[in-house]
Amino acid sequence: MSDGTGLTRGDKNRNARLARLRALVPRDHALVGIDLADEVQAVVVTDHDSRVLARRRVKARAWQLGSVLQWAARQAYGAGFAGITVACEPTGHRWRVLDQLATDRGIPLVCVQPLLVGRAREGEDYTRDKTDDKDAVLIARLAAELRCYEPERSDETWARLRHLGARRARLVAEATACIQQLGDLLECVWPAVLAAAAQPMRSATWRACLGVVLQRCNGDPARLRRLGRDRFIAAVRRELPRWGGTVRIYSPIADRVFTALTDHTGVAVQRPGALERAHLVLEDYRAVRLRLADTEHRMIDVLDTLDLTGLVTSIPGLSPIGAATILAETGDLRRFHSPRALVKHAGLAPRERSSGSYSGQTRLSGRGRPRLRLAAWRAIWGALRANPVYAARLRHLTTRPDNPLTPGQARAALAAALLRQLHVIVTRRVRWDAALAAPPAADSPRAAA
Template identity: 65%
Template sequence: MGNSSGLSRGDRNRNARLARLRALVPVDNAIVGIDLADRKQMVVVTDHDSKVLARKTFRCRAWDLGAALDWAGQRAVTAGFTGVTVACEPTGHRWRVLGQLAADRSMAFVCVQPSMTSWSRRAEDLTCDKTDEKDAVLIARLTAQLRCYVPEPVDETWGRLRHLGARREQLLVEMVSQIQQLRALLECVWPAALDTARQPFRSRTWVATLSVICDRDGGDLSRTRRLGMTRLEQAVRREITRRGGQKPSLRIARNVFNALDDQAGVVAHRRGALERVQLLLGDWIENQRRLTDTEDRMTAVLNELRLTDLVTSITGLSAVGAAAILAQTGDPTRFTTARALVKHAGLAPREKLSGTFTGRTKLTGQGRPSLRLAAWRAVWGAQRANPVYAARYRHLTSRDDNKLSPTQAQAAIAAAILRHLHAVITTGRRWDPHTATHGTQPTDTPIPVAA
C-alpha cells in the first residue's frame, strides 16, 4: 500500500503517541502538577497555558495526598474545567502511591521525566533555581505540552517480576563486591592461592578447599600443612558433597596444599585477613543460595505469565536471562514498536545529520540503565549459541565499510535481542531464524504458534 500522505513511519508513530497523550490530557481538563517529597507536597492547578489557578502546600506523606487531589479537583471545577490530569516526576516510590490515589478518583495520571524538568528549569529564567514551587509549575507546563508519558500500568504478576529482578540485581552487585574483596585480601597476604586454579572463584573445588582451610584451622596454614594432603582431600570431598557436588578436582586441591608454604605477601596480616576471608566466603556462598532462589522465583513468574516457551525459543537466551530483561521492561506489549523498547534501553543509535554533514553515530545512552545491563549480559550466551547473532557479529566486525568494534557489535546484538523479545511476546509466535535474518517469513514453513 502506498504512502500517499507523505508521512514517514516515525511520523505516524509520533502522531499516535500524541493522540494517546491527548486523550489523557484533554483541553477541558485542568492540570495538577505535584512536586513530591517526604513530608511536604507542593500542588499547583494550571490551565493549558500554564496559568496558575491555585497553589497549596500540603504537609503530609504521599499516601495522604487524597485530600490534595480532592482539593485540586474542586478548584478545577470552580475554574470551569470538567476534570483534572495529575502529573508528577517518577522519582522514588511516592509516584506509584499518587498514581493509585488518582486511579481511585478516576483521574488521569501521567509522568514527566526528571531530565525534562531539569532542562526546562535551565530555560525558564536562566537562573537554574530549583524550588518546589517552580518545579510543580514546570511539571504542569510540560504536561500541557504533552512532554510526558503514560506510566507502566499496575499489574500484580509483572510487578512481582520487577521486584524480583531488582532483588537479583542487588545480589549480583553484592557478590561481585565480595569477590573483589576476596581477591584483594588474598593478593595482600597469600597471593599464591590465586594461582592454584585458572578461574579460582568459578572453581567449586578451590572455594571448598579455601573454606576448609579457613574454617578448620582459622587461617593457620602451618596447621593445615601438618594435616597432610590425604586428610585435606577427604575434608574437601566432604565439603563438596555437603554443597551438592559430586567430586573435587584433586589437581586444584593439591595445588592449594603445595601453596601453603609460600611466604609471599604480608605474613603478619595473614591470619587476620584469612579470618576476614572466611567471613566473606560465608556471605558469598549465602548470596549464591539467595541468587538461585530468586532466579527460581523469576522463572516461576515467567511460567505463570506463560512466556517461558516463547522467550526460550530464541536460541541462546535462557529463561533467567529473559526474565531479567522482562523484569526491567515490564509487559513489552505496552511498547507500540520494538524500536520503542530499544530506545527505552538506550541502545538506539543517535544520528547526526545536517545538510551535507554526517556526524558519528553513537548510542543514545538514555533510558533505563538496568535494562541495558540485562540485555548486555544476555549477549554473551546468545552470541555463542545463536547462529544468527554469531553471523551478525562477524558481519558487523568484518565488513569493509563502517566496520564496528567488538563492543559496538555486541551492543547491536543486545538491541536485536530486545527487538526479538518484543516480537515473540507481542505476536505470540516462537522465534524463527529466517525471519530474524531476513525480516520475511518463508511461505513454505509455517511459524509454530505458542499454546
C-alpha cells in the first residue's frame, strides 16, 4: 500500500544513503581534506561552507600522518566543532593507511571520487589549474556536500581475495602479451607452424611440438628433420607433460608441425634471432601459466574458506575461478544494499536519456570498475554454453519483435543479470534457482505484477 508520499524506490534508497553519509559527516564536525601524495601531504581544515580554518603542508609519508590528525582535531575544537571527519581521494594504497590511522583514533573517514574532484576543479574558477592545496579544499567541500562515499572495509579473507584477483589480472595480461608476441614472431619468420593447428596456443600438443623445435633448432627448424618422425614424436611426448598434457599426443597436429620443419617461408635474415626470441617468450609463457594456475588455486581456496564455492557454482556454466574473479573485484557483496547497486558499481546499469517528450537511446553507463565489468562479461561467455536459461534469454533479447538487442548488448544485459543473481546467492546464502532466474512468461503472475 502506498504511503502517499509518491517517493520512488530510488528516492528511498538515495535518502537512506544520504542518512548513512550524514552520520559520518555530521554538521558539528569540521572537514579535514587531505590530498595524499608520496612524501608531501596537503592538509586543510574547513567548515561546511568550505571556509578554511587551518592549512598545513606536511613532509611525511602516509603512515606518519597520525600527528597531523591530532593537529586537525585541535584546530576543529578551537573553532567550536565537536570533532572532525577526514576526506581523501582513494589514491593507491595511501588512503587505506590513512583509514587505519583514522580508525585507530575513532575518526570517521570518507572518500571522494577523483572524477568529481576534477570536475569541481573546473567549476571552481573555470580553469584547469591543479595544485595540491586547491584539491584538498575541493575534497573537503565535496565531502561537506555529501558527494562522497563510505569506503569498503573488508576482513582479512575478502582482502586476500582482492589481492589475489589483482595478481591474476596482471598474470592474465602477461600471458596474453606472450601469446600475441609469439604469434607475431612466428608469423614473420615461420608462418607454416601456425597453420598446424586451428587454435595453436590452446593445443598442448602444438605447444609441446614448438617447445621441442625451438629448444633444439638453433634458428633452423629443418635441422630436426634428421631425427625422423618417430624420434620427433617421442621427443614431443616427453615434452607434453610440461604443457599440461598427458603422454598421449594428437598425431595430426604433430605430423603437420613435422612437415612444416622444411618450410622456409618467412624473412630469412630474421629467422635465427626471432626463433631464439620466440623460445624465450614461450618459456616466459609457460612460467606465467604456472604462476597463474597457482594464483587461481589460491583464489578457489579463499572461496572454500568463505563457504561460497558450492553456492556460486550452482549457476550452470559458472566456474569457481570465474566466480572468484568477480568476487575479487566486488569485495563482500553484503556492502551493496541491493543487486542494482552492484550492477551500477560495475557500470552495467542502463543510462536513461529523456527530457519532456523526448526519449533517447538507452546505453550502459560505463562507470564503475572496468575489471568487474570484464570479469562478468567473460563469465557470461563461458556460461552461455552450459546454461540453458541464459541461452534462452540471449535468444529472446536478440530476436524479440519489439526493440531487439544486438548480441553484444544482450550479453551485457546477461552480465548484469549474473551480478544481480550472485548478489542474492551470496547475501542470502541460497542456491541458484533456474525457475526464478528464467524470464517470466507473458501470461504468468510475475509478468503481470
